[in-house]
Amino acid sequence: MVLPFDILEYHQRIKGTKERMAEKGIDVLLITDPANMNYLSGYDAWSFYVHQMLVVIIDEPQPIWIGRYQDANGARATTWIYEENVIAYPDYYVHSDTYHPMDFIAEILTQIGQGRRSIGVEMDHYYFTGMALERLKKGMPNAQFKDASLLVNRVRMVKSDQEIEYMNRAATIADLAMTRGVESICAGRRECDTAAEIYYQLIKGTPEHGGEYPAIVPLLPTGDHTSIPHLTWSDRPFVDGSPVIVELAGCYKRYHVPLARTVAIGEPSQKLEFLAPVVLEGIQNVLEAAKPGMTCSDLEAIWAKSIKKYGFEKESRLGYSVGLNYPPDWGEHTASIRKGDMTVLQPNMTFHLIPGLWFDYDGIEISETFRVTEKGCERFTTYPQELIVKRESSILLNSSDQIS
Amino acid sequence: MVLPFDILEYHQRIKGTKERMAEKGIDVLLITDPANMNYLSGYDAWSFYVHQMLVVIIDEPQPIWIGRYQDANGARATTWIYEENVIAYPDYYVHSDTYHPMDFIAEILTQIGQGRRSIGVEMDHYYFTGMALERLKKGMPNAQFKDASLLVNRVRMVKSDQEIEYMNRAATIADLAMTRGVESICAGRRECDTAAEIYYQLIKGTPEHGGEYPAIVPLLPTGDHTSIPHLTWSDRPFVDGSPVIVELAGCYKRYHVPLARTVAIGEPSQKLEFLAPVVLEGIQNVLEAAKPGMTCSDLEAIWAKSIKKYGFEKESRLGYSVGLNYPPDWGEHTASIRKGDMTVLQPNMTFHLIPGLWFDYDGIEISETFRVTEKGCERFTTYPQELIVKRESSILLNSSDQIS
Numbered sequence A, B: 001m002v003l004p005f006d007i008l009e010y011h012q013r014i015k016g017t018k019e020r021m022a023e024k025g026i027d028v029l030l031i032t033d034p035a036n037m038n039y040l041s042g043y044d045a046w047s048f049y050v051h052q053m054l055v056v057i058i059d060e061p062q063p064i065w066i067g068r069y070q071d072a073n074g075a076r077a078t079t080w081i082y083e084e085n086v087i088a089y090p091d092y093y094v095h096s097d098t099y100h101p102m103d104f105i106a107e108i109l110t111q112i113g114q115g116r117r118s119i120g121v122e123m124d125h126y127y128f129t130g131m132a133l134e135r136l137k138k139g140m141p142n143a144q145f146k147d148a149s150l151l152v153n154r155v156r157m158v159k160s161d162q163e164i165e166y167m168n169r170a171a172t173i174a175d176l177a178m179t180r181g182v183e184s185i186c187a188g189r190r191e192c193d194t195a196a197e198i199y200y201q202l203i204k205g206t207p208e209h210g211g212e213y214p215a216i217v218p219l220l221p222t223g224d225h226t227s228i229p230h231l232t233w234s235d236r237p238f239v240d241g242s243p244v245i246v247e248l249a250g251c252y253k254r255y256h257v258p259l260a261r262t263v264a265i266g267e268p269s270q271k272l273e274f275l276a277p278v279v280l281e282g283i284q285n286v287l288e289a290a291k292p293g294m295t296c297s298d299l300e301a302i303w304a305k306s307i308k309k310y311g312f313e314k315e316s317r318l319g320y321s322v323g324l325n326y327p328p329d330w331g332e333h334t335a336s337i338r339k340g341d342m343t344v345l346q347p348n349m350t351f352h353l354i355p356g357l358w359f360d361y362d363g364i365e366i367s368e369t370f371r372v373t374e375k376g377c378e379r380f381t382t383y384p385q386e387l388i389v390k391r392e393s394s395i396l397l398n399s400s401d402q403i404s
Helices: A007-024 A034-041 A069-078 A101-111 A130-139 A151-156 A161-184 A191-204 A223-227 A270-289 A296-308 B007-024 B034-041 B069-078 B101-111 B130-139 B151-156 B161-184 B191-204 B223-227 B270-289 B296-308
Strands: A028-031 A053-057 A064-068 A086-089 A118-121 A144-147 A243-252 A255-265 A319-322 A331-336 A350-353 A368-372 A377-379 A388-390 B028-031 B053-057 B064-068 B086-089 B118-121 B144-147 B243-252 B255-265 B319-322 B331-336 B350-353 B368-372 B377-379 B388-390
Touching (some): A007 A053, A028 A151, A034 A151, A064 A069, A064 A101, A069 A086, A101 A130, A118 A130, A130 A144, A130 B130, A161 A255, A161 A368, A255 A270, A255 A319, A270 A296, A270 A368, B064 B069, B064 B101, B086 B101, B101 B130, B118 B130, B161 B255, B191 B243, B223 B243, B255 B368, B270 B368
Parallel strands (some): B028 B118, B064 B086
Antiparallel strands (some): A053 A064, A243 A255, A319 A331, B053 B064, B243 B255, B319 B331, B319 B350, B368 B377
């Protein structure tokens, strides 16, 4: 088995996690977020649709993986955890009215002497349900439960050089997928055909590095749906004169580099032509200013000032910390680039800066993922930072079935 | 706006939901499962990575959609809900340490006079977190909370003719994607290249009907990883003499038809050649027997008897109810085809029969999605039901960049 990181890097991550556990008075951390499970153990499989968990005990060197019986081989194949720390529950616990995996887990934890300790749970993370919380509490009546939401996510914020290298590979894939997707957009071709081209490239990756599934599917709102950032594609054809927003992320070893661009099919509207330079100038101003020591709130202020000159305000956040993740989100949920977020930028923090402007009937998105460096910041991708105008007005014959 | 179903079908679904609410003494149902939100309202967007909800009040004709401000246009664009029933929370509630969307929602529900009623929540569904439960309880101290897990899912189990039609379209896409994926598998080509081909076809769909993202990515375990059903692809090349399991689903209007096959690259192992007829006979026996009035447990008994002749037992379940869904699962979590599941088959129930056999170092999966008919059952897909043997032993020159 080849782990994506040196074993020492995993030990370092466990150490950072235990330090935060100690600060919060948590003895036993129950990790159900698949990204956090992966970060600490290497575990990587599409098994988060059933209950599973990584347990970090403050005075034990190795975490414990607990999951479904048929997934235990996955823990053996993808983690650095010793065999005796891989514990499986029988299949009759899966999607059952009677049995719940958290009953099993509570019993195991009690058996190994953790039933009376201070237990941290990821209260507001995906895949940790209200029922999971109640069954754990019922099964460990003498434990003290604490909210450990984002505890591991905060350890994840500053990336190692190896993590940055994986993000660089993801960036190359993002650039290629954006190129392929934009090439395929033209009036008369269907949205799903462009989504297929993007997906093909995202997964194929490069000859050296294959791609992985992104935590969010490519988003492709078009026409008046550009006012709705999270609509996915349809099988309707693109229309001449319409805008299309393409938001995608390259993914490598579960590390994401998102990238968004806005494409005008045919002549861009006057509004788009007016908005694009406003957004581009704002992005430029933020990227030129970002450096260690500034806060996320400072970055927002720079953007707000930049667009205010043109009479705009933006209510929604401007970006967020990004990296390792699983569906349904590639954001890390720690720092947001918005007013009042006092997170201080440090070298090797990574953000997706996505200053979308959405109105009632249209919108624009141009984004960059950047890394904070020692003295400033740098973009991951190289795709041209501009409003893209596709003046071809119809499909080239047969081109929808060609892969260039 | 064109809804995927007639407005009367949505009314029927609401009616079925309210009947079950009444049976359980639930006045107000808080729906956070994206599939259930879609089923009742039409809402379709990749916005389930933030908290959102559909509220069904037993004595109100229309449900209420509550979500993030920038997603409210999505509710207007994809649902039959009137404008005044679309309620948005401000962006500072998103991924915040201070504000939680459930505080906002509890306040809204209290304001509209629901604060002292019996409230059903989907306790064990994805995206309903432990924190969501606690904040709702805190915000509505005079309400009585009840578990409404699977309430709407049970309404979903028997499909309408229109739903079956969408599943037929998904089946066509599944067949095409399996064909394309299997064609691309050969020694020396990378797993990610085959995954890219499969994804391309899944999303492109047919000329008439574009495909959508499946709720689970294509699974492609190979070699000794065929013992691990939920590993995703890597960028390693396929190896001559290895087995590959391909599990995928076509998706149309969020309706899924899954399909799995096992492929031998080069000569199949003796074990695979022995296992394949055992699994195929078992599937055949189940499909020949399945009809209205039987229980899921009856189907399991037929399978168990069929494989026992050859000395096998299978601990994990044999299949599950399938249809409308969002990541991370296409299963409906209601009926499982396993011992003791007393769900009675009815016409237009739909199941994924996936009798995988997994051992320590290998495994086999051959599956069929079927619909219960008036007198028996029928498969959705037409892909040959067999162990697939690919005897070509190496890559055709350049073929990895061709799309046939």
